Amino acid sequence: QVTLRESGPALVKPTQTLALTCTFSGFSLSTSGVSVGWVRQSPGKALEWLALIDGDDNEFYNSSLRTRLTVSKDTSKNQVVLKMTNMDPVDTGTYYCARISGYELMDAFDIWGQGTMVTVSS
Amino acid sequence: DIQMTQSPSSLSASVGDRVTITCRASHTIDTYLQWYQQKAGKAPRLLIYGASTLQRGVPSRFSGSGSGTEFTLTITSLQPEDFATYFCQQSYSSPPAPSFGGGTKVEI
Numbered sequence: 001q002v003t004l005r006e007s008g009p010a011l012v013k014p015t016q017t018l019a020l021t022c023t024f025s026g027f028s029l030s031t032s033g034v035s036v037g038w039v040r041q042s043p044g045k046a047l048e049w050l051a052l053i054d055g056d057d058n059e060f061y062n063s064s065l066r067t068r069l070t071v072s073k074d075t076s077k078n079q080v081v082l083k084m085t086n087m088d089p090v091d092t093g094t095y096y097c098a099r100i101s102g103y104e105l106m107d108a109f110d111i112w113g114q115g116t117m118v119t120v121s122s
Numbered sequence: 123d124i125q126m127t128q129s130p131s132s133l134s135a136s137v138g139d140r141v142t143i144t145c146r147a148s149h150t151i152d153t154y155l156q157w158y159q160q161k162a163g164k165a166p167r168l169l170i171y172g173a174s175t176l177q178r179g180v181p182s183r184f185s186g187s188g189s190g191t192e193f194t195l196t197i198t199s200l201q202p203e204d205f206a207t208y209f210c211q212q213s214y215s216s217p218p219a220p221s222f223g224g225g226t227k228v229e230i
Contacts, residue, residue: 047222107213112165
């Protein structure tokens with residue numbers, strides 16, 4: 001069974017750096033065509049892709065947030081970490097990690113974590 | 123970046139209705155188009171990938187079509203559990219830069 005779970009602080013102050021961890025099981029990030037991505041959703045708003053990392057350590061970022069984001073992985077722990085600097089109240093929302101499956105599934109986000117709510121407030 | 127535009131942003135329907143949601147891409151994306159369903163307080167769920175292939179376990183009343191820049195998601199005979207928000211997403215960009223549509227809320 002494939003699962004992903006996000007963890008991290010529920011509350012961060014403006015200007016702080018957010019660090020979220022995605023812990024997954026049931027698949028390997030070393031498998032060809034598999035990557036892990038991060039998506040966020042402000043309350044009542046659309047989904048916004050943030051970043052993704054593949055098994056070859058290739059990192060890709062949303063161009064509008066590139067300067068604030070870093071994604072990394074620890075294959076031995078089955079974890080992917082997202083860091084976002086200079087947090088602002090507009091960054092408040094639910095942050096999801098998801099498996100991205102290539103080839104037949106054409107890079108669809110096929111399995112999602114439950115999401116973690118992050119509030120940015122002083 | 124490829125922009126995805128969904129219409130309508132919301133719609134009202136009844137159980138048993140046929141519902142169609144449209145998604146347009148700002149550039150051609152072949153069939154690199156996915157549809158997701160999201161219920162309140164839950165994570166999105168993949169319904170359709172490759173514009174028209176049903177993900178395992180998704181009821182056959184859901185179908186997708188289109189290629190290039192215009193796509194549709196159709197729900198035949200809407201069921202009570204289908205009231206949710208639906209998002210399209212493109213995965214055509216290279217290097218990868220997935221983007222989502224603004225969502226369509228299907229309400230009673």
